[in-house]
Amino acid sequence: xxxxxxxxxxxxxxxxxxxxxxxxxxxxxxxxxxxxxxxxxxxxxxxxxxxxxxxxxxxxxxxxxxxxxxxxxxxxxxxxxxxxxxxxxxxxxxxxxxxxxxxxxxxxxxxxxxxxxxxxxxxxxxxxxxxxxxxxxxxxxxxxxx
Numbered sequence: 001x002x003x004x005x006x007x008x009x010x011x012x013x014x015x016x017x018x019x020x021x022x023x024x025x026x027x028x029x030x031x032x033x034x035x036x037x038x039x040x041x042x043x044x045x046x047x048x049x050x051x052x053x054x055x056x057x058x059x060x061x062x063x064x065x066x067x068x069x070x071x072x073x074x075x076x077x078x079x080x081x082x083x084x085x086x087x088x089x090x091x092x093x094x095x096x097x098x099x100x101x102x103x104x105x106x107x108x109x110x111x112x113x114x115x116x117x118x119x120x121x122x123x124x125x126x127x128x129x130x131x132x133x134x135x136x137x138x139x140x141x142x143x144x145x146x
Contacts, residue, residue: 010048014060017041021065042070046106047094054106070119071137072111075126077101120144
């Protein structure tokens with residue numbers, strides 16, 4: 001069995017993202033619609049950055065659209081693992097304490113870098129209720145577009 005190397009996987013993820021942007025996101029934006037998406041290329045850098053150079057990942061994704069808003073729903077790793085354990089029988093590849101700690105750090109480091117680049121990016125406390133997270137996100141968007 002041939003195992004695909006990590007750089008090739010990132011290239012495949014990036015190709016899929018490009019296709020999604022060209023066929024779904026851009027046409028919707030051109031029609032005046034709002035588009036809400038999860039993960040996007042920040043997750044590529046946060047997750048892929050475990051074993052691949054983050055600068056290479058950022059360069060690979062540098063030509064994609066910058067979102068009007070970006071939200072990182074932040075949770076302590078222990079809370080995340082507890083929620084995962086309660087929601088399903090087994091964990092996926094990234095769902096180990098040490099990996100999640102590095103991924104969380106990658107996300108939070110990205111927030112600081114992207115703020116310096118002018119991104120409209122916010123960290124939301126994910127230990128809140130779903131309703132409170134929604135209210136916080138809505139408040140940020142309302143304040144920005146008003």
